[in-house]
Structures are given as structure tokens and as C-alpha cells.
Amino acid sequence: MTPHADELPPKIAGGFRERVLAVVRAIPYGRVATYGQVALLAGAPRAARQVGGVLHRSGTEGGLPWHRVINAAGGISTYKVGAGALQEALLRAEGIEVGPDGVELARYLWRPEETEEPGVG
DNA sequence: GTTGTGACTTTTT
């Protein structure tokens, strides 16, 4: 019985993990999203940490664009788990500029309600 | 059922 389960969109079933995976997969090419944003879209605006945990457990496989997820500062937090170099390379492979301070959110941050193209500004 | 932890975020000093 989940009398509170209907609060979330039925389009995405399962637990918090599946919603996170669904949101991450919704990130368009050449765009990045923060953990907080993914968590927010997943229905848990305070579960940003868990977003990383879900992706970590999910692994670097599965066709999941996990590399498009970064922290609120636009930096890569995966260096702690040894995936920083990989993520940085994947981001550059999508045309995203990765500077010494990370990625420029003002330019590459994904807007779920807009279809704006990156690099246009 | 309880305890501990983390690929974070925000607030305070």
C-alpha cells in the first residue's frame, strides 16, 4: 500500500533510483545537469547525494549519460571514485568545454523546460 | 528495525 505514491508522476514507476536514471537519460546531448536538479526532477530535491550513489551503483555502463551529471559548482565530483578523468573526457566528447573550474553551468546547464541549444549565446 | 555512509547542497563563521 502506498497511499502517497500517487504524488509522483505515474509515467515513471519504481523507486527513487529508476526516476533518477530516467531523468539522467533525459539530459540532452551537449548538456549537463547538477545532482540537485536531477534529484529535484526525480522528486527528491534534497536527495542530491543519493543521486550520485544511484549512479555509482548503476555503474559506468548501461548507456546512461551519467557523465552529464555534475555538482552545483559545475565541477566534477567523480574524482573521489576515480571516474573524474573519464567523465571529463566524455564531456569533451560531447562538445562541452571543461575548464580548470569544471563546466560553465551558465552555458551548458540543461533546462528541462526549454529546448535551447548549447554554445548559443 | 537500527546504524552508518555518501559521485551533494546550503548556511554560517
Place this chain on the structure above:
DNA sequence: GAAAAAGCCACAA
């Protein structure tokens, strides 16, 4: 402006 601490949620043991 930079650094430190607390808060927060979900999952694993």
C-alpha cells in the same frame, strides 16, 4: 571571498 559545519535523503549492512 574562503573555509567549515550542518542538513538532508535514500540505500546497504
